[in-house]
Amino acid sequence: MIIIRSPLRITLGGGSTDVPSYYEKFGGFCITAAxxxxxxxxxxxxxxxxxxxKYSKTECIENISKIKHPIIxxxxxxxxxxxxGLELTxxxxxxxxxxxxxxSSFTVALxxxxxxxxxxxxTTTKLAEQACYIEIxxxxxxxxxxDQYSAACGGIMCFTFLCxxxxxxxxxxxxxxxxHNLTDNLLLFFTGYSRSSSNILQEQNQxxxxxxxxxxxxxxxxxxxGFKSKICLENGDLTGFSKLMNSHWQYKKQxxxxxxxxxxxxxxxxxxxxxxxxxxxxxxxxxGFLMFYxxxxxxxxxxxxxxxxxxxxxxxxxxxVKQIL
Numbered sequence: 001m002i003i004i005r006s007p008l009r010i011t012l013g014g015g016s017t018d019v020p021s022y023y024e025k026f027g028g029f030c031i032t033a034a035x036x037x038x039x040x041x042x043x044x045x046x047x048x049x050x051x052x053x054k055y056s057k058t059e060c061i062e063n064i065s066k067i068k069h070p071i072i073x074x075x076x077x078x079x080x081x082x083x084x085g086l087e088l089t090x091x092x093x094x095x096x097x098x099x100x101x102x103x104s105s106f107t108v109a110l111x112x113x114x115x116x117x118x119x120x121x122x123t124t125t126k127l128a129e130q131a132c133y134i135e136i137x138x139x140x141x142x143x144x145x146x147d148q149y150s151a152a153c154g155g156i157m158c159f160t161f162l163c164x165x166x167x168x169x170x171x172x173x174x175x176x177x178x179x180h181n182l183t184d185n186l187l188l189f190f191t192g193y194s195r196s197s198s199n200i201l202q203e204q205n206q207x208x209x210x211x212x213x214x215x216x217x218x219x220x221x222x223x224x225x226g227f228k229s230k231i232c233l234e235n236g237d238l239t240g241f242s243k244l245m246n247s248h249w250q251y252k253k254q255x256x257x258x259x260x261x262x263x264x265x266x267x268x269x270x271x272x273x274x275x276x277x278x279x280x281x282x283x284x285x286x287x288g289f290l291m292f293y294x295x296x297x298x299x300x301x302x303x304x305x306x307x308x309x310x311x312x313x314x315x316x317x318x319x320x321v322k323q324i325l
Contacts, residue, residue: 099283
């Protein structure tokens with residue numbers, strides 16, 4: 001039995017500038033934090049002549065050519081898994097399509113599992129590169145690269161996405177006191193909506209490819225906000241960071257009419273008026289989790305609970321993808 005886990009993530013600045021249609025022209029920058037909510041992949045050998053796959057669906061097939069799940073199929077082919085008599089199961093702490101990078105975390109954990117089965121040593125950076133290759137190059141998903149690198153490497157990282165496709169990463173230099181305050185005062189609330197990030201990002205991707213002035217300027221401002229967030233976090237200015245979260249949310253909403261809706265807007269305003277200094281919707285938008293930096297946690301928790309939003313508590317993960325059995 002092999003069990004691998006990889007962390008989900010939240011974005012603290014610069015989100016959506018990690019998409020190739022933007023960074024290949026202008027370069028991108030994100031601050032991404034892995035959290036202790038995970039995707040788990042379990043693999044073991046069986047005594048059957050089939051491959052059994054269990055995720056949101058169950059597949060029982062005779063060979064890899066019949067695998068329906070696109071990421072699993074591409075990953076098996078990439079690593080060179082062609083034998084039967086295997087059962088692979090995926091479980092997650094958080095539902096898919098909720099803005100925490102679950103698809104890329106799944107891909108990273110899956111690749112790590114298959115490489116472990118084949119007894120291949122692969123670095124975390126190489127795992128991230130391979131996950132990007134499968135999702136972006138092979139499957140043509142209009143997504144970015146921060147999720148794969150965060151799932152592989154863990155920590156709170158500053159990612160610079162270069163025009164040639166390379167990724168530079170450095171840990172965010174924050175004090176223990178600032179880290180404690182972030183851990184204590186960043187709250188996540190589930191909106192109850194799930195969505196496909198690909199559908200949300202498709203419009204951004206198309207407009208960026210066409211050099212749409214409004215979209216490019218929007219992403220320029222988001223990237224600049226990412227740089228400013230880095231300065232605020234490293235200086236311990238969490239009030240300034242909170243204001244930048246609000247600014248980021250306003251820019252995000254401008255990119256696609258489906259990123260928010262009347263309920264999300266109402267909940268956001270309610271939070272700002274009841275203990276939150278700043279906030280945004282995590283991920284591409286359209287649903288998932290609202291994240292707030294909070295001044296009065298008790299007041300905000302009661303307010304969000306009163307309108308039916310569930311809080312998901314978390315800490316930061318500094319291990320990245322990990323074999324636990």
